[in-house]
Amino acid sequence: MRKIIIIFFVSIYSLSSMAQIKDSSESTDNSLLKKLPYFGVALGVSASTNGLGINVNTELTKNVVIRLGYESVNATFNNAYTGKIANQSFIITPTWQSGGISAIVDFYLLKGLYLSGGVVYSNMNISATVNSGSAVKIGDIPFLPDEVGQLKLTITPLNRLAPYGALGFGRNISRDKRLAFSFELGTYYMRSYVIGLSVTNLLAANGPANQESLDKLNATLKTISWSGFYPVIKLGISYKIYGETRKK
Amino acid sequence: MKTSNKLIVFVTVALTSLLFSECTLKEDLAKLQSSVGDLKLSIGTPEFKTGVHIDFIDAKTNAYITGVADVKVSGKDASIIYNNLGQAMNLKHQTMNGMLSLIVDPHKINAATIASNPVQFDITTSLAGYADVTRSVTLREYKTQNIVIPLIKLDAAPVGVTVTDNSSFTTSSQSGAVQTANVETINGGAQTVEVQQNVVLQDASGNPVTGTIQSQIIFYDPTSSAAQNAIPGGTNVTAKLQDGTTQDIKMESAGMFSISLKAGDVDVKTFTNGGLKIRTIVSPTLINAKTRLAVKVGDDIALWSKQEATGNWVFEKTDYIKSENGVLVLEETLTHLSDWNWAWPESTIVDGPKIVWVGDTIGESVKISFGTNSITTFAKPNGTNDGDGVYQLHDFPVLTGYQTITFEFTSPMDVSTFTPSSYEINSGNQTSPFSVTINNNPNVLDLNLTLSASVPSTGTVTTSISPSFILNIKPKSSTDPYTGIPFKNGVGDLNLNLGTEYSLNISIGKMNLNGTIIIEEVGSKLNVTATYGLDSTPFYYSVDKPSSGNKIKAAFDIPITQEQMNLLNPPS
Numbered sequence: 073m074r075k076i077i078i079i080f081f082v083s084i085y086s087l088s089s090m091a092q093i094k095d096s097s098e099s100t101d102n103s104l105l106k107k108l109p110y111f112g113v114a115l116g117v118s119a120s121t122n123g124l125g126i127n128v129n130t131e132l133t134k135n136v137v138i139r140l141g142y143e144s145v146n147a148t149f150n151n152a153y154t155g156k157i158a159n160q161s162f163i164i165t166p167t168w169q170s171g172g173i174s175a176i177v178d179f180y181l182l183k184g185l186y187l188s189g190g191v192v193y194s195n196m197n198i199s200a201t202v203n204s205g206s207a208v209k210i211g212d213i214p215f216l217p218d219e220v221g222q223l224k225l226t227i228t229p230l231n232r233l234a235p236y237g238a239l240g241f242g243r244n245i246s247r248d249k250r251l252a253f254s255f256e257l258g259t260y261y262m263r264s265y266v267i268g269l270s271v272t273n274l275l276a277a278n279g280p281a282n283q284e285s286l287d288k289l290n291a292t293l294k295t296i297s298w299s300g301f302y303p304v305i306k307l308g309i310s311y312k313i314y315g316e317t318r319k320k
Numbered sequence: 321m322k323t324s325n326k327l328i329v330f331v332t333v334a335l336t337s338l339l340f341s342e343c344t345l346k347e348d349l350a351k352l353q354s355s356v357g358d359l360k361l362s363i364g365t366p367e368f369k370t371g372v373h374i375d376f377i378d379a380k381t382n383a384y385i386t387g388v389a390d391v392k393v394s395g396k397d398a399s400i401i402y403n404n405l406g407q408a409m410n411l412k413h414q415t416m417n418g419m420l421s422l423i424v425d426p427h428k429i430n431a432a433t434i435a436s437n438p439v440q441f442d443i444t445t446s447l448a449g450y451a452d453v454t455r456s457v458t459l460r461e462y463k464t465q466n467i468v469i470p471l472i473k474l475d476a477a478p479v480g481v482t483v484t485d486n487s488s489f490t491t492s493s494q495s496g497a498v499q500t501a502n503v504e505t506i507n508g509g510a511q512t513v514e515v516q517q518n519v520v521l522q523d524a525s526g527n528p529v530t531g532t533i534q535s536q537i538i539f540y541d542p543t544s545s546a547a548q549n550a551i552p553g554g555t556n557v558t559a560k561l562q563d564g565t566t567q568d569i570k571m572e573s574a575g576m577f578s579i580s581l582k583a584g585d586v587d588v589k590t591f592t593n594g595g596l597k598i599r600t601i602v603s604p605t606l607i608n609a610k611t612r613l614a615v616k617v618g619d620d621i622a623l624w625s626k627q628e629a630t631g632n633w634v635f636e637k638t639d640y641i642k643s644e645n646g647v648l649v650l651e652e653t654l655t656h657l658s659d660w661n662w663a664w665p666e667s668t669i670v671d672g673p674k675i676v677w678v679g680d681t682i683g684e685s686v687k688i689s690f691g692t693n694s695i696t697t698f699a700k701p702n703g704t705n706d707g708d709g710v711y712q713l714h715d716f717p718v719l720t721g722y723q724t725i726t727f728e729f730t731s732p733m734d735v736s737t738f739t740p741s742s743y744e745i746n747s748g749n750q751t752s753p754f755s756v757t758i759n760n761n762p763n764v765l766d767l768n769l770t771l772s773a774s775v776p777s778t779g780t781v782t783t784s785i786s787p788s789f790i791l792n793i794k795p796k797s798s799t800d801p802y803t804g805i806p807f808k809n810g811v812g813d814l815n816l817n818l819g820t821e822y823s824l825n826i827s828i829g830k831m832n833l834n835g836t837i838i839i840e841e842v843g844s845k846l847n848v849t850a851t852y853g854l855d856s857t858p859f860y861y862s863v864d865k866p867s868s869g870n871k872i873k874a875a876f877d878i879p880i881t882q883e884q885m886n887l888l889n890p891p892s
Contacts, residue, residue: 211406
């Protein structure tokens with residue numbers, strides 16, 4: 073696993089170096105264009121593990137771009153898994169809710185390679201709802217799954233206001249043309265995950281019965297190094313709406 | 321290589337190291353697995369909102385019956401009646417600790433319409449050594465109704481109830497014809513039951529009953545309130561009137577006979593070629609409920625017979641009080657056997673007095689006593705602890721003229737006072753609401769109790785059951801019936817006095833648990849001690865004394881056997 077990751081990052085480095093060489097030659101050929109101001113504004117859209125987003129990207133200097141964005145995803149995968157315990161079927165429905173408002177600064181190491189840092193107010197709430205898959209007989213009276221109730225397990229951040237760091241390829245605002253593309257690998261750090269449990273009807277006793285155990289589990293999560301990281305893989309596209317383009 | 325390229329290499333390697341070189345996934349997962357091992361899966365049982373909780377007591381001692389009585393459910397809505405674990409039991413249930421809780425299938429009732437479309441069924445109770453009882457039950461509210469069924473012990477009947485057994489009342493021929501006339505006398509001849517020669521005895525199918533005829537005759541003295549309270553099914557009954565309509569009435573008795581004749585196991589049900597003559601002396605001090613005056617010669621009175629299958633009464637004919645040798649008497653010849661009652665019917669009000677509870681929010685149970693009756697019910701102000709704030713008496717007798725009934729309010733748990741402590745109901749206010757204020761005694765503790773039961777297991781995830789049930793509780797020294805406290809998914813609130821030991825009973829389906837609970841003050845702590853089972857296994861729970869208020873919490877997980885778990889959560 074570690075080898076694959078190292079190979080991956082070496083590959084990124086190679087691509088970045090090639091981009092840098094190309095960028096250098098282009099810069100030499102267009103030395104006059106260097107005198108144009110770098111300031112510009114682009115509107116962008118993105119798709120990431122944090123949802124679909126829109127953003128406003130402002131290039132302040134040659135190396136610094138500020139991004140203000142909003143992302144959101146709220147996808148429910150109905151009846152994604154059906155299982156059985158002791159002849160009683162159950163259905164799991166996961167819900168992926170994430171996103172949030174972000175303020176991020178990109179520092180361009182090269183024309184097409186950047187490091188990002190910033191904060192996001194995360195809306196993360198990943199959950200799995202467990203419902204009975206069939207009617208349950210209590211004595212001789214059948215109760216419908218809705219009457220049996222449901223058990224909902226949630227993962228939320230300990231801190232919704234979380235720092236963000238990433239390595240990006242491409243650009244979030246084009247320097248030469250109007251259109252730009254980007255690919256970003258990063259993570260939010262929300263200090264820890266918090267596991268929650270909500271229950272209804274016949275399963276309602278699971279809430280109070282497990283509160284102490286949940287508290288202990290959440291305390292354990294706080295001691296785990298990777299707890300609280302939210303991985304981000306992002307593809308972005310932007311269109312420069314204000315500022316000079318270096319290639320007409 | 322340019323400086324910037326070196327920087328990229330540095331950042332890349334640093335990030336990789338930072339994120340992954342300290343990875344302790346295996347250890348982390350072990351820690352998580354350990355934490356998850358503490359989680360338990362808890363399963364509840366439905367909270368059945370509508371039902372009836374029945375206390376079966378000895379009519380003489382008012383103590384719970386100690387034997388296990390068979391309780392058969394029949395009647396219009398019998399098919400939707402279950403025990404409190406949802407088991408139909410083929411409509412044949414058994415009492416536990418002299419109690420039984422029956423519920424109505426929640427899918428078959430509607431809270432909005434139950435008042436106009438009540439649930440009606442009959443319960444017939446049989447216990448060796450006691451007279452059988454059939455009692456009609458009408459549920460008009462979306463809640464649990466408490467009723468008390470007194471059972472008459474044949475060899476220890478209450479005052480005013482006379483039981484006479486005769487193993488050789490008479491004999492009958494192969495045709496069922498009585499061979500020897502006989503008169504059975506009761507109470508020194510104040511009542512008689514007489515059969516003439518050649519009267520033919522038949523069973524329910526019309527077949528002759530032959531051989532030696534045993535008799536059991538029970539007479540209920542109309543001047544004895546204890547006897548009237550012991551009448552099977554009570555005196556508030558559903559009856560088919562003279563005009564053919566069926567109504568809920570109150571029967572004001574002038575004398576009631578319950579007669580059983582049988583040869584071996586075959587019951588006599590009908591007579592031909594004559595019948596069975598019953599006769600009773602009527603006390604001249606008895607008040608005619610129709611005229612509101614003492615009875616006199618010529619007063620008319622209805623004779624009613626009871627339908628065994630339904631517990632309903634049917635008008636048979638009008639009799640007249642006559643004078644014989646200077647005493648007032650009633651007599652009639654019966655053509656079939658059941659319970660027979662000479663009684664004046666009094667109309668009842670479906671929706672009688674309505675008590676509106678106000679005051680302390682935690683509320684508790686209240687014993688409402690009126691006349692010779694008493695009801696123990698919840699007294700919870702509106703919007704608290706599932707309380708609906710009111711208690712309405714149904715099928716209340718219509719009061720006329722000078723009549724009054726005084727309600728008295730007491731706390732069976734001795735944790736509250738009620739203001740007013742008594743209230744007079746008369747013809748002017750018998751349908752009006754009135755308020756009663758609950759004041760909890762200052763030292764009462766509000767114990768939020770969580771009860772669960774589980775089978776001890778070495779597995780990673782424990783399964784426990786947190787049922788919904790009625791916890792029956794009373795001060796251990798009290799001779800009153802239990803007070804029922806609803807528990808939902810194992811959680812309920814008890815109002816308890818510090819230092820008082822209480823008896824507990826929980827009956828769920830076919831499982832029955834008895835125990836005790838007491839809260840004692842030890843320094844800055846309150847120790848809750850509960851026991852259960854034959855060996856009184858103790859459980860302890862200690863909490864800090866609340867710095868303000870009176871609310872404390874305790875939780876007990878009761879270890880049970882797999883067999884007991886199967887009773888609570890029957891395998892499908």
